[in-house]
Amino acid sequence: MEIPVVQKVLKLNDDIALLLRERFEQAGVVVFNFISAPGSGKTSLLETTIRHFRGRFAIAVIEGDPDSTLDAQRIARHGCPVVQIQTSGGCHLEANLVQRAIAQFDLDSLDALFIENVGNMVCPVEFDLGEHHRVVLVSTPEGSDKPAKYPKLFRTAGIILLNKCDLLPYVPFDRAQFDTYVQSVNPEHPAVSITATRPETCTAWFAWAEAKITGRMAVPAR
Amino acid sequence: MEIPVVQKVLKLNDDIALLLRERFEQAGVVVFNFISAPGSGKTSLLETTIRHFRGRFAIAVIEGDPDSTLDAQRIARHGCPVVQIQTSGGCHLEANLVQRAIAQFDLDSLDALFIENVGNMVCPVEFDLGEHHRVVLVSTPEGSDKPAKYPKLFRTAGIILLNKCDLLPYVPFDRAQFDTYVQSVNPEHPAVSITATRPETCTAWFAWAEAKITGRMAVPAR
Numbered sequence: 001m002e003i004p005v006v007q008k009v010l011k012l013n014d015d016i017a018l019l020l021r022e023r024f025e026q027a028g029v030v031v032f033n034f035i036s037a038p039g040s041g042k043t044s045l046l047e048t049t050i051r052h053f054r055g056r057f058a059i060a061v062i063e064g065d066p067d068s069t070l071d072a073q074r075i076a077r078h079g080c081p082v083v084q085i086q087t088s089g090g091c092h093l094e095a096n097l098v099q100r101a102i103a104q105f106d107l108d109s110l111d112a113l114f115i116e117n118v119g120n121m122v123c124p125v126e127f128d129l130g131e132h133h134r135v136v137l138v139s140t141p142e143g144s145d146k147p148a149k150y151p152k153l154f155r156t157a158g159i160i161l162l163n164k165c166d167l168l169p170y171v172p173f174d175r176a177q178f179d180t181y182v183q184s185v186n187p188e189h190p191a192v193s194i195t196a197t198r199p200e201t202c203t204a205w206f207a208w209a210e211a212k213i214t215g216r217m218a219v220p221a222r
Numbered sequence: 223m224e225i226p227v228v229q230k231v232l233k234l235n236d237d238i239a240l241l242l243r244e245r246f247e248q249a250g251v252v253v254f255n256f257i258s259a260p261g262s263g264k265t266s267l268l269e270t271t272i273r274h275f276r277g278r279f280a281i282a283v284i285e286g287d288p289d290s291t292l293d294a295q296r297i298a299r300h301g302c303p304v305v306q307i308q309t310s311g312g313c314h315l316e317a318n319l320v321q322r323a324i325a326q327f328d329l330d331s332l333d334a335l336f337i338e339n340v341g342n343m344v345c346p347v348e349f350d351l352g353e354h355h356r357v358v359l360v361s362t363p364e365g366s367d368k369p370a371k372y373p374k375l376f377r378t379a380g381i382i383l384l385n386k387c388d389l390l391p392y393v394p395f396d397r398a399q400f401d402t403y404v405q406s407v408n409p410e411h412p413a414v415s416i417t418a419t420r421p422e423t424c425t426a427w428f429a430w431a432e433a434k435i436t437g438r439m440a441v442p443a444r
Contacts, residue, residue, distance in 0.1 A: 037259045037260040037261060037341065038259040038343050038364055038368060038371070038372070039259060039360075039361075039363065039364025039365050039368065065371050066343075066344055066371060066372055066374070067370070067371055067372070067373055067374075068367070068370045068371050070367050070370060070371065089344065089347075089348075089374060090344070091313060091342065091344035091345045118344065119259065119343065119371075120313065120342055120343075120344060121260050121341065121342075122288055122311065122312070122313035122340065122342060123313045123345070125311075126311075138261075139261075139363065141261060141361065141363040141386060141389065142260055142261025143261050145290070145292050146260060146261065148289070148290045148292060149260070149287050149288060149289055149290050149292065149341075150260070150288060150289070151289055152288070152289075152311060164363060166392070167363065167389065167392055167393070170388070170389055170392055171389070172419075197394075
């Protein structure tokens, strides 16, 4: 007779993330985890995206920062439900923090949840938050070498957004070099150019996000 | 009779950092720990600074990155002794890694050691590397809110450099807001404007670094 054996193979974080993902599936809410360096434009992209999908999708936002509520204030101005997680110096979000944050939302009424991780290209990679998709941003002033220096981050991305393309004339960014690095770590997802503060440059991103949201929304779709 | 009691009050990292600092003092080498987000311009500033002090101070560099040797290659091109620490996904340098790296240098022949930490505004703050001074960089495209979001980092800075000031006409950076935030967390060190790739904008930084180096150099100064 085969004896079932349960081994401690997952970290506690992964156990909670698994439960969160099931909860998100039940609620029909699609969850995106935004990861980038500090100041790459995550919050600006969220603002533009919330405006774009207003009246079509019910969206909520979780903001992660070591300190302050500045980003949550920016989101709240758009009338969007938002929770600020202050990590008190912690450098990434963990699943249990997300678990506590979602208690503030009526999850079943939502179509999408955007989680803005702490600005950091290293640690957030290791912590599953129960998300369906990872959105990785990098901005042109940061330089073209980032995929080579942070390969794990770019490897786990469902979409890679190259932000602040309006600054290309003014910064030493080697697009060919960047694309070569991206290709070497994540050949399936070439980077998508955007300028987060200019919605007219974000159509490919909007289309990608919309497909992910409508593809999983609870039936009947609102 | 008073009994001497030794308590485990320091983390292992702090014990090693203490020994490193003593070693640096003995060698008469002044050590700077450069901390910023990824892509803020730490390596560019090091390149400009190495060129500026060439022939006057003997400088070595330790580069910290999760992966790649790209930054060390940039430094080596200037004929400067350099060691790359690859943290294999780690998000900050620790004192024991610095201890292993300095074994590659003739420490007693050096005047200054520049340590470029992993690009991250959170975790490096907590790890003393035995340095004498922390150099904190933030660049204008990252936005003016960074001192409010990362107060611990800015509080421990010996100098705060606002980099990429050449981009000010093109980015939404509120200098007054930034200065107010800096003032609130580190009133003694107002931010110094630079554009790291343009040495003519770095004179205040050069003067500060030179004063720190000559103030501690082993006698007789070379």
